[in-house]
Every structure is written in C-alpha cells, then in structure tokens.
Amino acid sequence: MMLISAAMTLVVGHELQSAEPKEEKQRLRKEKKQHKKNKKDDRGPPEKEKEKEKASVPAPSKPATQSPAHKAAPVPVNASASESPVAAEKPAKSKAELRAERRARQDSERASKQGKKEGGQQSTSSKPKATPNELQPVVKRLPDHVQVDDPVALKKLAKKLERQQKSGQGCSLNITGVKVPLRSDYGYKVSLFSHLHQYSRKNPPTQQISIPVTVIHPSIVRLGLQYSQGIIAGSNARSVALLHAFKQVIQDYSTPPNEELSRDLVNKLSPYISFLSQCRPLSASMGNAIKYIKKEISNIPSQCKEEEAKRILQECIDSYINEKIILASEAISKYAIEKISDGDVILVYGCSSLVNHILCEAFEKQRKFRVIVVDSRPRLEGREALRRLVKKGIRCTYVLISALSYILPEVSKVFLGAHALLANGYVMSRVGTSQIALVAKAYNVPVLVCCETYKFCERVQTDSFVSNELDDPDDLIVTRNGKTHLENWQTVKSLGLLNLVYDVTPPDFVDLVITDLGMIPCTSVPVVLRVKNVDQ
Amino acid sequence: MPGADKETELSERIEAFLSELKRCGSGAGSLRGSAETARETTSLLRRITAQARWSNAGDLMEIIRKEGRRMTAGQPSETTVGNMVRRVLKIIREEYARSRGSTEEADQQESLHKLLTSGGSSEDNFRQHFTHLKANVIEAINELLTELEGTTDNISMQALEHIHSNEVIMTIGRSRTVEAFLKDAARKRKFHVIVAECAPFCQGHEMATSLSKEDIETTVIPDAAIFAVMSRVNKVIIGTQTVLANGGLRAVNGTHTLALAAKHHSTPLIVCAPMFKLSPQFPNEEDTFHKFVSPHEVLPFTEGEILSKVNAHCPVFDYVPPELITLFISNIGGNAPSYIYRLMSELYHPEDHEL
Numbered sequence: 001m002m003l004i005s006a007a008m009t010l011v012v013g014h015e016l017q018s019a020e021p022k023e024e025k026q027r028l029r030k031e032k033k034q035h036k037k038n039k040k041d042d043r044g045p046p047e048k049e050k051e052k053e054k055a056s057v058p059a060p061s062k063p064a065t066q067s068p069a070h071k072a073a074p075v076p077v078n079a080s081a082s083e084s085p086v087a088a089e090k091p092a093k094s095k096a097e098l099r100a101e102r103r104a105r106q107d108s109e110r111a112s113k114q115g116k117k118e119g120g121q122q123s124t125s126s127k128p129k130a131t132p133n134e135l136q137p138v139v140k141r142l143p144d145h146v147q148v149d150d151p152v153a154l155k156k157l158a159k160k161l162e163r164q165q166k167s168g169q170g171c172s173l174n175i176t177g178v179k180v181p182l183r184s185d186y187g188y189k190v191s192l193f194s195h196l197h198q199y200s201r202k203n204p205p206t207q208q209i210s211i212p213v214t215v216i217h218p219s220i221v222r223l224g225l226q227y228s229q230g231i232i233a234g235s236n237a238r239s240v241a242l243l244h245a246f247k248q249v250i251q252d253y254s255t256p257p258n259e260e261l262s263r264d265l266v267n268k269l270s271p272y273i274s275f276l277s278q279c280r281p282l283s284a285s286m287g288n289a290i291k292y293i294k295k296e297i298s299n300i301p302s303q304c305k306e307e308e309a310k311r312i313l314q315e316c317i318d319s320y321i322n323e324k325i326i327l328a329s330e331a332i333s334k335y336a337i338e339k340i341s342d343g344d345v346i347l348v349y350g351c352s353s354l355v356n357h358i359l360c361e362a363f364e365k366q367r368k369f370r371v372i373v374v375d376s377r378p379r380l381e382g383r384e385a386l387r388r389l390v391k392k393g394i395r396c397t398y399v400l401i402s403a404l405s406y407i408l409p410e411v412s413k414v415f416l417g418a419h420a421l422l423a424n425g426y427v428m429s430r431v432g433t434s435q436i437a438l439v440a441k442a443y444n445v446p447v448l449v450c451c452e453t454y455k456f457c458e459r460v461q462t463d464s465f466v467s468n469e470l471d472d473p474d475d476l477i478v479t480r481n482g483k484t485h486l487e488n489w490q491t492v493k494s495l496g497l498l499n500l501v502y503d504v505t506p507p508d509f510v511d512l513v514i515t516d517l518g519m520i521p522c523t524s525v526p527v528v529l530r531v532k533n534v535d536q
Numbered sequence: 537m538p539g540a541d542k543e544t545e546l547s548e549r550i551e552a553f554l555s556e557l558k559r560c561g562s563g564a565g566s567l568r569g570s571a572e573t574a575r576e577t578t579s580l581l582r583r584i585t586a587q588a589r590w591s592n593a594g595d596l597m598e599i600i601r602k603e604g605r606r607m608t609a610g611q612p613s614e615t616t617v618g619n620m621v622r623r624v625l626k627i628i629r630e631e632y633a634r635s636r637g638s639t640e641e642a643d644q645q646e647s648l649h650k651l652l653t654s655g656g657s658s659e660d661n662f663r664q665h666f667t668h669l670k671a672n673v674i675e676a677i678n679e680l681l682t683e684l685e686g687t688t689d690n691i692s693m694q695a696l697e698h699i700h701s702n703e704v705i706m707t708i709g710r711s712r713t714v715e716a717f718l719k720d721a722a723r724k725r726k727f728h729v730i731v732a733e734c735a736p737f738c739q740g741h742e743m744a745t746s747l748s749k750e751d752i753e754t755t756v757i758p759d760a761a762i763f764a765v766m767s768r769v770n771k772v773i774i775g776t777q778t779v780l781a782n783g784g785l786r787a788v789n790g791t792h793t794l795a796l797a798a799k800h801h802s803t804p805l806i807v808c809a810p811m812f813k814l815s816p817q818f819p820n821e822e823d824t825f826h827k828f829v830s831p832h833e834v835l836p837f838t839e840g841e842i843l844s845k846v847n848a849h850c851p852v853f854d855y856v857p858p859e860l861i862t863l864f865i866s867n868i869g870g871n872a873p874s875y876i877y878r879l880m881s882e883l884y885h886p887e888d889h890e891l
Contacts, residue, residue, distance in 0.1 A: 376760035402790030432760025
C-alpha cells in the first residue's frame with residue numbers, strides 16, 4: 001500500500017517538476033495529496049501527512065524535540081535520510097532515496113525563498129550535514145509572533161492554522177468555523193512596534209470558536225482564555241497550568257487504529273500549541289516544557305500499550321513539575337537565604353512567585369528584615385505580592401516605581417524575578433525591571449536575580465524592541481478626579497498608547513543570578529545551557 | 537479713614553493669596569502653573585509697595601520680608617513665591633543704591649580682598665529717605681512683571697535651535713513650558729514625542745492629548761517602560777518645579793530615573809525652566825526637600841485590610857543632580873548647569889537668601 005502511494009507521489013513529483021515553476025509544483029502536489037487522502041483513508045494519508053508536515057515543519061534529528069517556534073532548515077535532509085530507511089522497506093530503498101532527493105530540492109527552494117524574505121540569514125542549503133550533537137543549527141526561522149509587519153509571514157501563519165484543522169481524524173472535516181482562529185490586531189500600533197501583535201482583551205480568540213470543537217480539547221480552550229484574559233499570569237503559573245492541561249489531554253487521548261501513539265499524539269498537540277500562542281505568545285518556560293513533553297512522547301517505545309504509555313507520560317509531567325519548578329524553588333531559597341542577613345531592607349518588584357517564596361522561607365527561618373514592594377501601572381501586580389507578604393507577617397512598604405529614587409537610599413538589597421534568561425546574559429523580565437536595576441546600580445545597591453534553570457533559553461536579544469509583547473493599550477486609560485483624558489485616544493490620529501509587557505536588563509546591572517544549580521554570574525548562562533544540552 | 541481702608545484691603549488680599557496657596561498646594565500637583573503664581577506674587581508685592589506705609593527703603597524691605605516669610609510658610613514647596621520676594625528685595629536695593637548714586641557692583645561682591653580692605657562693613661542701613669524711591673521701585677517691579685509675562689514665549693522661540701526633524705523626544709509629566717516649546721517647534725518640523733505618564737497623578741495623559749491635538753505624533757508609555765524605550769530616544773526635554781542653587785533640579789517624581797536612563801544611553805537631557813524658578817536653596821536639607829501627598833493615591837482605601845499593616849509613600853518631588861543635566865534653556869538663553877550659580881548671583885542678593 002505504502003509502496004504504491006510512494007510510487008504515485010514519485011511519479012507525480014517528476015511530472016510536475018519538469019513542467020511548472022516550483023511554487024506551482026508544491027501547491028499541486030498538496031492538492032493531489034488531499035485528493036488521494038479523501039479516496040483512501042488508511043495508513044497512507046497520515047503517513048504522507050506526517051511526511052509533509054515533517055517536511056514543511058522541519059525538525060532536528062530528534063523529530064520530537066521541535067518547538068513550533070524554532071525550525072532549522074538544514075536538518076530535515078538528515079531527518080529524511082535517517083527516516084526513510086526506517087519507513088521504507090528494502091526494495092523501496094531507491095524510491096526512498098529519490099524521495100530524499102526531492103525533499104532536499106524542496107528544502108533548498110524554501111531556503112532560497114526564506115533567504116530572500118529574511119535577507120542576511122546564512123544560506124541553509126550550504127549545510128546539509130549538520131551533526132546536531134556538535135553544532136546547534138545556527139539558523140532558526142523567526143517565530144511568527146515577531147513578523148506581524150510581513151504580509152507573507154502572516155499569510156503563511158493563516159495557512160498553517162487552516163491546515164491544522166484538518167490534521168487528526170479523517171472524518172467530519174468540513175465543519176465550518178472549526179479551526180484554530182487567527183486573532184486580529186486592535187488599535188493603533190506605535191510604529192516602532194509594528195512587527196508585534198497587539199490584541200484587545202475584549203476580543204478573546206475563544207469567541208471565534210464554535211461549539212462543539214473537534215480539534216481543540218476543552219481544557220486547552222479554557223487555558224487559552226485564562227491566558228488571554230490575564231487570569232493566569234507569571235511564567236511559573238503559566239507553565240504549570242499548561243502541563244496540567246496537557247495531562248488532561250493525554251488522559252483523554254485515544255490512539256486511532258493503525259497509528260502509533262508516539263507520533264500521533266505529537267501531531268495532536270500542534271494545533272493546541274498554535275491556539276495557545278494565538279491567545280498569548282508562548283513564554284520561554286512554556287517553550288521548554290513543550291519541548292520536553294514532545295521528546296518524552298516520541299521516546300515512548302512502540303510496543304508499549306496505551307494505558308502504560310499514558311501512565312508513563314503523566315509521571316513524566318509530574319516529575320518535570322516537581323523537579324524543575326518545586327524542588328528548584330526550594331534549592332534557590334536555600335541559596336538565597338544565605339544572602340539575607342538580619343536588618344536587611346529588601347526591595348522587590350512586581351509579583352514573582354519565586355521571590356515571594358524566598359522571602360516567606362526566610363521569614364520562617366527567623367531572619368529579621370523588612371521588604372519594600374515597588375509596583376507599576378497598569379498591571380499593579382505588586383499589590384498581590386504585598387497581600388501575600390503581609391499575610392505572612394512581614395513588614396512591608398509600598399511605593400510606585402516613580403518613587404524609586406526616593407526609597408532606594410534605604411535599601412540594602414534588590415531581589416528580582418525573571419521571565420527568561422537569554423544566552424547572552426540579558427535578563428528578560430517584567431517591564432520596569434531594567435529600570436530598577438539601573439537605579440540600584442547608581443546607588444550601589446546589589447541586584448540579585450532569581451531564576452530556575454528551565455527558564456534559560458537560547459535566544460539572544462539586546463534591546464526590548466525586537467521581541468516583546470504588546471498588551472491591551474486600553475489598560476493605560478485611567479479616570480482621575482472624574483476626568484479621563486485618554487478616553488477617546490482612538491479618534492485622535494496622532495496619539496498612540498504603548499503597553500509593553502517585557503524588557504531586557506543588561507548583565508552589567510545584575511550582580512548575581514541564583515539558580516537551582518548554584519549562584520552564577522549573568523554571563524554564565526550559555527555554560528548552563530551547554531551542560532543541559534549535553535545531559536539530554 | 538482712607539489709609540485704614542487701604543490697609544485692611546491690603547491685608548485681605550494677602551490673606552486671600554495665602555489661603556489659595558495653601559489650598560492649591562495640597563492638591564495633586566499645582567492646579568495653577570508656577571508662572572501664574574509668580575505673577576500674582578509680584579503684583580501683590582507691587583501693591584504692598586504702593587499701599588503700605590513706609591518712609592525709607594529699610595522699612596519697605598522689612599515689610600516685604602515679613603510678608604514673604606508668611607507666604608513661603610504657607611506653601612514651602614512653591615518656591616516661586618520666595619524667589620519673587622527675593623527679586624523684589626534686590627530691586628529695592630538697586631534702586632536705593634542708584635538713588636544714592638553709588639555703584640551697586642561694589643556692594644555686591646563679598647570677596648576676601650574687600651573684607652580686608654574695607655575694614656568696616658559695607659553695611660547700609662537703608663535709612664535714607666528718597667522721594668522718588670517709591671515710583672522707581674514700582675516701575676522696576678512693572679518691568680519684572682513684563683519679563684514674567686514673556687518667559688514662555690522667549691523659551692519657545694529657541695525651540696527650533698534644538699529640535700531637528702524626525703527626532704524622538706521624550707518627556708515626563710506635564711510642563712506648560714515644554715508643551716509650548718514642542719508646539720512651537722512642531723510648526724516647522726516633524727518629530728515624535730514619547731510622554732511618560734508619571735504615576736500616580738498621570739499628568740502625562742493631559743500633556744499627550746494636548747500635544748496630539750497639534751498633530752504631533754505622541755505616544756504615552758507607563759513609567760516602568762522608560763528605560764526600555766530610552767535606547768530609541770534622541771533627546772529628553774523636561775520641565776521642573778525648581779532649579780536649585782547647585783544646578784540640580786527639584787522635579788516631579790520619576791525624573792531622576794529618566795535622567796539616569798538618559799545618562800546610560802548618552803542622550804542629552806534638556807531642562808526648560810524660566811528664570812523665576814531659580815532658587816537659592818541647596819538640596820541637602822533633607823527634611824524640607826520632599827513633599828508628600830496622601831498615600832491614597834498609591835494604595836487606595838479599597839485595598840482594605842492590608843492598609844493598616846503597610847507603609848505607603850507618595851513623594852511628589854525628585855532630586856536630579858547637576859551631573860545628569862546637559863543644558864538649561866531659560867528665557868535668557870541656554871546655559872550649562874555649572875553656570876547657574878553665576879546667574880543666581882545676578883538675580884538675588886546674598887543677604888536675601890534667608891528670608
């Protein structure tokens with residue numbers, strides 16, 4: 001069966017190649033595949049589907065450890081070369097080779113198109129044999145959420161979301177409106193940020209989904225809504241919620257006949273991830289968690305029974321949460337408490353679950369200190385931190401970030417939380433963190449950043465513009481003394497509101513990073529990443 | 537008697553002015569700009585000169601000093617009142633010296649050389665009576681008033697020298713001087729303005745709406761994003777409440793952070809301040825420097841039970857040291873912060889620094 005289908009695709013491929021230009025060829029091939037899938041829904045279409053998806057979403061040599069944001073073009077040649085001997089049988093070796101060749105051609109075309117679009121990135125076709133153990137593929141395709149100003153990228157994203165509606169069972173495909181919704185931007189965007197999305201909280205993407213939803217699991221829909229409305233905020237909370245939702249998904253999953261759980265489940269997760277990133281762009285911690293899950297899923301041995309596999313996966317997720325988040329925060333508290341002495345005045349910013357945990361632990365260990373909580377509009381997360389600390393009985397002071405220069409001469413240490421630690425040592429955290437570090441440096445107050453290792457990410461960034469998140473601009477509107485000055489900001493043509501969510505702090509402002517592996521300087525982040533990669 | 541009537545009327549006016557000062561100061565930011573306060577103070581002082589009973593310059597100076605002390609005590613943070621009083625005192629000294637015929641310069645300088653050579657004090661009792669002194673003083677005060685009226689225009693006229701096209705300018709809060717400055721430049725040049733809203737009073741919102749009405753591309757950012765966007769800013773232009781004697785500023789809270797961020801990115805920081813904001817105070821009097829308003833602005837009463845267990849602070853002003861400032865633009869032109877002490881010696885007499 002598979003041979004015939006392979007042969008047919010081969011023939012189709014050859015025909016098309018000679019006659020038409022290359023984009024046309026791809027489109028027609030896709031159509032033919034759809035057509036064939038409708039005719040015979042057995043192992044053939046999912047195989048092709050998977051291959052097509054693997055080709056269009058190229059994976060590093062371990063195909064399950066891809067994340068939707070990072071795609072490396074040169075490696076699929078490797079992947080297909082290694083995969084095709086597995087997929088094809090002996091006599092089809094030649095056909096597999098031809099298929100590999102064809103895929104190589106596809107990828108080089110795609111790479112050349114990508115080179116034209118993204119200009120300046122290294123030509124990926126020049127590295128067909130990247131051995132992933134030695135060199136990480138240097139070129140990663142830009143994530144979609146920072147290409148809003150590129151209409152080609154937007155169209156591709158829309159097509160990808162459409163395509164994902166059709167993955168999964170081969171039945172009842174044509175329910176209209178059942179697809180991963182594409183969220184539209186809201187309001188006037190400041191020109192410096194036209195490459196980012198700006199959504200309104202009043203239009204959650206869940207409004208565009210009709211009931212019943214066959215593609216997206218209901219707990220994922222609920223999670224997406226919680227993200228987009230800001231009910232779940234904070235990188236630890238978001239990751240834990242994501243992992244719990246995935247546990248539910250795995251629980252409810254049942255392998256379709258003639259499918260392997262290890263491959264099909266990964267495919268099932270892709271539309272969920274696209275949906276969640278439409279609700280709110282994924283954080284670095286969520287990205288790492290998803291990578292881990294996909295790796296675990298694809299490592300399930302094929303002879304494992306479904307119940308057994310599910311149990312293994314649930315355990316994996318539980319142990320991930322336990323190790324990377326809960327135990328890590330215990331370890332970080334132990335290190336951090338050494339740094340808190342009696343009589344200290346500690347400044348914290350916003351609401352970081354980790355920093356709050358450290359302070360509560362230190363208080364329980366009878367350290368005498370008082371805390372100054374700095375807060376900023378429009379999120380005012382510091383109030384939540386204030387409530388938690390006051391409930392514990394810690395003496396607190398509360399100011400807004402504009403009063404920072406007034407309050408800093410009293411402070412002896414600054415503890416900050418992080419959203420992610422980038423490979424060049426920059427700390428990505430809530431907007432305002434870099435300001436606190438700057439002013440603390442001017443007053444010679446030590447700045448300590450607390451961050452678990454699962455938040456370390458391989459990206460590099462030097463300013464807060466190229467990759468950030470724009471929150472709902474209406475949050476900045478405030479009514480004072482009965483007057484709301486910015487009420488009709490939409491009507492005024494030259495007025496824009498900017499509500500940034502993250503910013504990056506340069507490593508020279510940070511004195512120490514406390515992680516579960518110990519206390520390291522900011523510049524040692526790539527060392528930790530390398531150690532982690534070798535471990536895996 | 538007409539004299540008594542005039543006196544009571546005068547004291548009524550002074551009382552009214554004092555109570556307004558007290559009331560305005562307790563609101564969120566001054567409800568009337570400093571220029572208005574300066575003008576009203578000066579006209580009140582002119583009225584005192586005209587209507588109060590005095591026979592020689594010394595008496596007049598005593599009266600004005602007494603009233604000045606009362607007015608500054610009413611609202612210590614409104615330094616323009618004290619500045620105007622000192623200007624008027626200087627005017628009186630000058631007019632007196634001119635009437636006497638001696639040059640003022642010699643009396644001014646307190647140098648070591650003079651202390652040794654003059655031996656005795658260059659003290660003048662100001663007790664001589666001159667008939668035309670009153671008229672001269674009132675005329676000089678009128679000149680001062682005209683100068684006050686023209687300050688904003690004088691500053692905005694310099695706008696085109698400092699702003700080029702396609703610039704990104706950052707400012708904080710609301711300053712009428714800076715607003716006029718930017719609007720004047722916008723008539724000929726196209727640029728982009730980023731306004732930091734300056735919580736908790738959020739005066740930046742008003743500034744942004746007013747600027748955008750003149751078709752200036754404006755963006756409002758929260759205070760927390762100041763450092764994040766600073767790398768794309770070409771100039772920072774701010775107003776201030778007071779210019780201190782060492783060239784530092786007492787400005788709205790958040791300005792020190794803005795100045796530090798500008799220094800880190802080597803962005804020039806330009807302060808638009810008219811001369812009547814220059815005050816002979818130094819910043820080291822910690823207890824009189826800061827002014828606080830109700831912490832309700834920061835942590836509202838709706839927060840409930842945690843309020844009793846928490847200290848909340850809401851300072852209004854920030855100190856900005858002179859090393860962070862690049863340029864002062866005032867109605868007499870542009871100056872470096874290191875020159876401020878010299879300007880001050882021209883405006884105020886050293887003996888008047890303490891009212």
